[in-house]
Amino acid sequence: MQTLSRFMFLAALTVMSVAQAAPRDDILAAYAAQAKAGDAAFAGVSAVRGEALHRDRHAGGKADSPSCTSCHGENTRAAGRTPVGKTIDPVAVSVAPTRYTDAAKVEKWFRRNCREVLGRECSAREKGDWLAFMITQ
Template sequence: MKKYTLAILLCGVIANAGNFSPSMQGYIAALKSEAKQADSSFVDFNAKRGEKIFTTKHIGKSGDSISCTSCHGSNLTKNGQNPTTNKIIKPLGPSVNKSRLTDIKEVQKWLRRNFKDVYNREGTALEKGDVLYYIQSK
């Protein structure tokens, strides 16, 4: 019975990682090894933790209390909007926007910038992986 549960769990983990586009697999693997290095008890990233990072408000670069949802909205299958410039931001969820999470350079660029905008620092490997799992699930 225990073995059976473990097998299902494992399948779940593999399937989750498998959802990422082939071009992203290498980046996710690199983040995992970095996270493991930082904390040897690390097992896998977690979309639930990612959601918390994504929705939690923090005094950001501008001095205002913002979260990722301030621009991207709380429904990632819908358009967001930059509150400063009014520019529409296409949905982040790969289920409705196939181009999301396909280009590593783009993903790295936006994670770097947006962590700084919201949290005033770069994200750790664990935080970036968690957020990517969350976005990937949408």
């Protein structure tokens, strides 16, 4: 009986994480399709490029946020902090499984944060790369 209920629990967990993965995969696929539409040579999103985008220091943005890590921190699985001191939930999907499942919310934060860090909006390829990196984290 105990084995059965444990099995049911694990099955439910699996269904739940699959249910959350689906919209995230759709968002990633949409960015990939958008990137492909803009560049025929686009060969798919890259978590490696996404990690570089996340960790590099960029010029063009605001002085106190040259990198995504300025607020989100070096460790993707740990909490970050906004310039005014509020805690930000970790960005890694492994520890924040509900993240990146609402397309409008994802777009809103890319728009805001890319402007803060890069001084411009991110391209579809950059958004796809970054999301691909977070999915591996």
